[in-house]
Amino acid sequence: MDFLISNALVFDGSGAAPRPDCDVAVSGGRITAVGKNLPRETGVETIDAEGLALMPGIIDSHTHYDAQVTWDPTLDPSPSHGVTTVIMGNCGFSIAPCHPGDRDLTMRNLTQVEGMSLEALRAGIVWDFESFADYLDAIERQGVVPNVAAFVGHSALRTYVMKQAAVERAATPDELDAMCGIVTDAMAAGAIGFATSTAPQHNGAGGVPMPSRLADDTELEELVRAMGAGGQGVFMLTKGDRTDVPYLEDLAAKSGRPFVIAALLHNPTNPDGTFADLRAINEARRRGRELWGQVSCCPLTMDFTMQSAYPLESLTAWQPAMKLAGADLNALKALYGDMEFRAAVRAELETPAGVRLFNGEWDKIAVTQAARPENQPLEHRTIADLASEAGADPLDWMLNFAVAENLETVFTAVLLNSDEDAVGRMITDPNASVALSDAGAHLTFFCDAGFGLHLIGHWARRLQVLTLEQAVHELTAKPADIFGIPDRGRIGPGQWADLMLFDANTVGRGAKRRQFDLPAGAPRLVTDAVGVVGVWINGERVVDANGAIDRAIDGTIDGTIDGTGRPGHVLREFNA
Ligand SMILES: [Zn+2]
Incomplete structure (x- = not known):
């Protein structure tokens, strides 16, 4: 045994009522036992969790850490907020594949949608990859603090194949063939799926539309088919007017793969819009299509x-x-x-x-x-x-x-998303998945990396719109199941030891503040966690009551499983 957490109120992620006075034993990065009064071993550290709650680490399924991960393996501030696994490449804004000659074009596309200056991206991104497989290898070599999974992104793919024309026109049949081949290769290399955006607010530098917005229906259909050909992969899309739910249901029927649809936010000028989407998703699900609507529990403040x-x-x-x-x-x-x-x-x-x-x-x-x-x-x-x-x-x-x-x-x-009555109904809708932190993007506009703590502290404890066990399920086992992430999102024997220890009476997120710590001194907004006492990733403690632990950031943890000195894994294998 490596360590034991004793006497915690354990939320196992399933949505079941918590178990009081429960012990959790960890060995070799995994949970080995869960129960009352587990045997103590001499010389093994015991962490007394009397009065505290323990839950699986949060899985943040909607992040944009694709660029940041190359200069900040911590993915700050997410782990401090209890996030132990992130999914990147959402909306198709990945930086791989990328030809060495197209790096500036790729960065210029990202600067607007990511809310990050071009200087920061130029100074920050470490470009030691070309293909999507190279990219995952590079992250793996560098090491990473939380676990990371990545979509292959439509805009990167288009730029790779079509260069400047990616923001100008539809693809030719030859270009589409080349893109499909890259999607196939990326899936084989360990992509979690394929992501795109058709949303009108997604623009690159100078107001040029993001490349994926130029795709026609054939292109979208062929790329989703290429993703799902091996019986794997989730299709993720931030939708615009053209790609409504009935259109997506049709596409899901053709591909047979799960779809995650963003960004369902409550808009007071169209108050029923999101609910109409959720109803249409519900009907599609009744017809056997696995569609999920991604919703946010945070007011969209910019x-x-x-x-x-x-x-x-x-x-x-x-x-x-x-x-x-x-x-x-x-x-x-x-x-x-x-x-x-x-x-x-x-x-x-x-x-x-x-x-x-x-x-x-x-x-x-x-x-x-x-x-x-x-x-x-x-x-x-x-x-x-x-x-x-x-x-x-x-x-x-x-x-x-x-x-x-x-x-x-x-x-x-x-x-x-500022009407709490409406947002309360959205986040408890059975067809919705609470996500949309957009962590790593929109850095000068907002910081919702602590969305999970907000769900637990604000919506469960304060407003009691859902129970604490439901909130924990929403952030852990549910996204693990939607995305087919094996052995994570639950507390049980054999699961990876991704854990968050917290004070259920105080947990939440603090006020936002501006910090000038991006490459080239560029600013971003961050928030601090409240009431988080410990975070473990694959059995390594990365956060204690004082915040992030230095050695987890420095990459100097002895004996990490992959030898990088950082605890996170690059996730490449998923349940079908
Ligand atoms: Zn996004």
């Missing part, structure tokens, strides 16, 4: 400046601003002053749309941080409020104010 105004970027009229974002500040300021530009934006906002991040809810955007000291009294007031006080149109007010502050004002938008 911090942004008018240098890169993500909430407005799904507007066609915002295209000219996206072209200038990050390139020419003065030209951008001039554009914001242009009355024709404003009129076009205003006209589009007045036209109803199915999938759009921002629909003119000016009461949901506030000034968070003014650039000029004299404007600080305006902080934490909404644009609707400030504009009406000034007798101005809200768009005019915001653009004038931002320009006067040299586009340095930080605004916060709370656009989606």
Whole structure:
């Protein structure tokens, strides 16, 4: 035995009621026994968990750590929030495969959707791979703190085969053949599935659509077929207007594979939209198709400046601003002053749309941080409020104010998923899977890496929308089953020892704060965990009551199973 955790309140991940005063024994990275009063062995460490709860480590199925993993094997801050396994490559935004000549193109595509500066990506990404198989090998050589599984991503695939044309047109039959071959190879190398996006807010630098958005129906169908040909793989998609649930049901019927559909968020301007999707998913499931809707338990709060105004970027009229974002500040300021530009934006906002991040809810955007000291009294007031006080149109007010502050004002938008009644119904829907942390992306807009702690602390303990055991199941065994991840997500003999020890009375996530620790000193938002006392990955403790443990980060743990000094595994084999 390597160690024993004693007297914990054990949530085993199954959704069953917890077992009080329970011991868990770990040896060789795996759980060997679970029960009351397990025999103590002399010389073996016993961790007294009296008054604490123990659950399987959280599986975060919707992350974007594809770039960060190459310079930060910790995948900070996820492990501190109890996450022991991450799935990357969601929405198809992976960085493999990538030709050495296309690296800049790939990074430029990512900068906008990841909310990370191009300088950070250029300074940070370690490019010691070309194929998807090389990429997994490179991560394995480097070692990683949490376990990692990766989708092969549609946008990377398209760029690899089509170069610049990937963002311009549909694929030719030859190009499609080449893409299918790469999907087949990636599945053989250990991809967890194939991921894509058709969502209108997914744009690369300069407002160019992400490559996957240019795919036609044949391309999507053939790539999903190539993924599933070996009887393996989950298809993941962030959907847009064209790829509605009936279309996806049809595709699922053809491929016979499970589908995970993102991003189902509650939109107050289309309050039944997500529920209609969940009902359609339910009907498809009754017809035997394994469809899941990915939902979020976090309000979608975004911090942004008018240098890169993500909430407005799904507007066609915002295209000219996206072209200038990050390139020419003065030209951008001039554009914001242009009355024709404003009129076009205003006209589009007045036209109803199915999938759009921002629909003119000016009461949901506030000034968070003014650039000029004299404007600080305006902080934490909404644009609707400030504009009406000034007798101005809200768009005019915001653009004038931002320009006067040299586009340095930080605004916060709370656009989606803030109606707790609706979100409570979504996260308890049997056709939904709670995920969408987007950890590793949107780094300047928000940080939901602690989504699991929020589900447990806010939704289970505080609001009691679900029980604690249901919340634990939602974060552990359920995603393990959806994605076919073997021997994880449960506490039981033979399972890998991925564990989180926590105080059920206080667990949650702390306030967000800005930190300048990305490559090239670029900023990101992070949050701290509350009430997490211990996290183990494959039997190695990586977090204690003081936070992350240095040796887990440094890669100096003795005798890790893969010899890298870091405890995580690159997951390559999945249940069919
Ligand atoms: Zn995503």
